[in-house]
Amino acid sequence: MAVTNESDTFDIGGELTVHRLGFGAMRLCGPEVIGPPDDEAAAREVLQRAVDLGVDFIDTADSYGPGVSERLVREAGVTGDAVVATKAGLLRNTDGDWLPHGDPDYIRNQVLASRDRLGVDTIDLYQFHRPDPDTPFEDSVEAFAELKDEGLVDHVGLSNVTVDQLETARDQVEIATVQNQYNPGNRDDANVLQACEEYDIGFIPWFPLGAGDLGEKAAVLDEIADEHDATRMQVALAWHLQHSPVTLPIPGTSSLDHLEENVAATAISLSDEEVQRLSE
Numbered sequence: 001m002a003v004t005n006e007s008d009t010f011d012i013g014g015e016l017t018v019h020r021l022g023f024g025a026m027r028l029c030g031p032e033v034i035g036p037p038d039d040e041a042a043a044r045e046v047l048q049r050a051v052d053l054g055v056d057f058i059d060t061a062d063s064y065g066p067g068v069s070e071r072l073v074r075e076a077g078v079t080g081d082a083v084v085a086t087k088a089g090l091l092r093n094t095d096g097d098w099l100p101h102g103d104p105d106y107i108r109n110q111v112l113a114s115r116d117r118l119g120v121d122t123i124d125l126y127q128f129h130r131p132d133p134d135t136p137f138e139d140s141v142e143a144f145a146e147l148k149d150e151g152l153v154d155h156v157g158l159s160n161v162t163v164d165q166l167e168t169a170r171d172q173v174e175i176a177t178v179q180n181q182y183n184p185g186n187r188d189d190a191n192v193l194q195a196c197e198e199y200d201i202g203f204i205p206w207f208p209l210g211a212g213d214l215g216e217k218a219a220v221l222d223e224i225a226d227e228h229d230a231t232r233m234q235v236a237l238a239w240h241l242q243h244s245p246v247t248l249p250i251p252g253t254s255s256l257d258h259l260e261e262n263v264a265a266t267a268i269s270l271s272d273e274e275v276q277r278l279s280e
């Protein structure tokens with residue numbers, strides 16, 4: 001049977017309806033997420049296949065490449081078929097470092113560059129990538145709020161924030177999503193997910209598969225995977241989808257086979273007991 005994205009939908013910011021299983025476009029870049037991949041045509045094909053399989057939510061960032069991931073999303077021709085979320089707030093260098101930079105002028109510059117690379121007038125969801133210790137958090141968030149007021153972005157999201165930072169930002173602008181690290185093996189930010197549930201904010205778990213390292217939950221995942229004739233990665237994704245109705249997992253891959261495997265995970269139905277075992 002053909003693989004298709006069977007996940008249910010979530011309304012980002014109450015109006016952008018997407019299937020909850022999305023795609024993370026960071027892994028389409030070269031090593032260390034710097035520069036282009038060896039085979040750009042293959043990267044574009046992964047994006048196109050994702051959309052063909054029913055994925056309509058794609059996550060990227062100005063810092064992926066930098067610029068490369070956004071460019072590939074545009075070149076793949078998928079911006080009209082999917083909600084595209086991008087981010088600003090991190091600088092890169094040839095050592096592959098990720099350097100927080102939340103200066104408001106920089107954010108206002110980056111939105112223009114991202115619009116051009118993505119080929120859109122308005123960015124669907126613009127996320128503040130990571131709070132910058134050298135810039136007051138409120139100042140960075142204010143820049144995002146202004147961009148929303150000016151119509152350059154439709155919705156504002158945060159990434160790598162605490163519940164306190166989420167509350168602070170919510171006083172300044174409507175927050176549509178929060179993107180934090182979260183997977184069955186790392187639930188340190190469970191309190192952030194809980195806050196998102198309370199406010200009906202989309203929670204985008206990055207590193208949803210732990211890139212294969214799911215810590216002490218690996219053995220349980222494998223046991224459950226055997227029961228469902230599935231893989232560990234598929235069970236991890238099924239868990240994300242059943243663990244919370246506001247979760248929008250964005251597994252990343254540069255492989256068509258892994259993409260199909262990940263989308264096929266949306267057909268898996270875990271029992272309440274299995275979800276519970278993975279949530280303990």
Ligand SMILES: NC(=O)c1ccc[n+]([C@@H]2O[C@H](COP(=O)([O-])OP(=O)(O)OC[C@H]3O[C@@H](n4cnc5c(N)ncnc54)[C@H](OP(=O)(O)O)[C@@H]3O)[C@@H](O)[C@H]2O)c1
Nearest residue numbers: 024025026159206207208209210211233251252253254258
């Ligand atoms: N906001 C942030 O600070 C932040 C930080 C990191 C990432 N992100 C976002 O989150 C997305 C996902 O995070 P991530 O890519 O770090 O982690 P991930 O999705 O947990 O793992 C991706 C890795 O797992 C492999 N993989 C994917 N599907 C697989 C499968 N079915 N079987 C075996 N291996 C598989 C991929 O390799 P192959 O290419 O070989 O499949 C890739 O190396 C990124 O694309 C990015 O959009 C955000």
